[in-house]
Amino acid sequence: MEEIIAIFIAAVLSWVNFVLIDIWMGLPEAPGVKGAGAIGKSIEKRGGDLGGGFFSGNIVCSPDASAGTLLASCAYYAFGSPEGGLIAALFVYFGNRICADPGYAGTSGALTTTILIWLTSFIGIAPQNFIVGMVLAALTIQGLYHPVTSKLIGKMARKMNRKVIQDN
């Protein structure tokens, strides 16, 4: 029972971490590549919000703070020390440059996740709980029902002053 509570807390923490960093780094503003714009317009056509759609498409098309959170917790769990998070930040930066992205979101996501896991290890939440928590968080954003989650992301983006920039 304690493990289920730990996984739930880790899921909430990683959800807040990657959604806040992705919105702050401007993912709902514009699609980085062409396929992300197509996914966003498809979600808007099915009754969602355009900013949330661009957010979802950018997560699909390049490794952003969601990938930073997942890979940093994986590397922390495998290397057994906070050095894994630093190695994961390096790998995520190279992966971002391959996918035609500047790479600020993924690297800062990996570093903040490393600090977060190191802080929560004192209250008994292990890194493998963060791995499963990140998969659950990605499920709630990408997998359940796109119109509701894209409206929620669009509302948060408008509150954090990251509106959609119409350029085309």
Added chain:
Amino acid sequence: MITTANVLSYVIVVASALIVALILRLPLLPEKPMRQSWTISIIFPTIIIAIGLFAIINYFKVYNNIYSAIIIGIFSAIFSKYLLERAFPKPDLG
């Protein structure tokens, strides 16, 4: 495992990379809409590359001394100044 001696090594890596990058005249920060700029600066890629490379070497516990820390700082500054644009070029399509 990060101990106090290794924290000193990480500080030496950061200081070495910062000094060599200042000599090579990289800018300290990207320009103002920071989340969209492609400028290679000291804070964003150089120190990240230096810390990541030194963490890989530090895990294997063979070359984790001060001299390799200084060499990795110099190498990461030179890499991000001259080779990074050539290895991972900026995309031209929007």
Added chain:
Amino acid sequence: MYINSTVIRMLEETIIAIIVIYMVLRLFVTLDRLERMPYLNVINFSVAAIITIQNPSPLGAVTSMIYFIMATVAANAIAFTIDKIGEIEHDSD
């Protein structure tokens, strides 16, 4: 202690397996092509997680990173191609 740690790993494996089976069935049922891409992304997340959970070693972590980055590049190419094919067929009408 050993039994406790295996029980923890079983719990995580069960959660990830349920997520993968749900997502792949939903991907098979859906007909819209662009709607499938987020579901494929969740499958990539789950597989990258299970590689490290089953193999807690540095090689497992490196395998997970390489898998996830290459899968993201492939998803980028698939989404770009779906958009491009729509453009080509729409122009030819």
Added chain:
Amino acid sequence: MIVIDFPYAAVVLMIVGALGGILQTRPIDKILMLAVLGDGLISMMSVYGYLDVAMASSFITFVGIIILMIGLIRTLEIKKAKGELH
């Protein structure tokens, strides 16, 4: 407590990828289902501990998918230039 081992989920991934690749007719759907099949194969290999095979296979599968995509776009452009599309 109910326990599901991950190889069952990998088997479901591979069966769905193979069935989808057979049943769906457009080339883009077939290649997307090939990606699902590759996911199942790589997860099955890595669950049983063959990490080097999984690493090489993840390189080869996804680079192959990218090359197939480039070939598909080129084929459609040539068909459109010849006027054979529709």
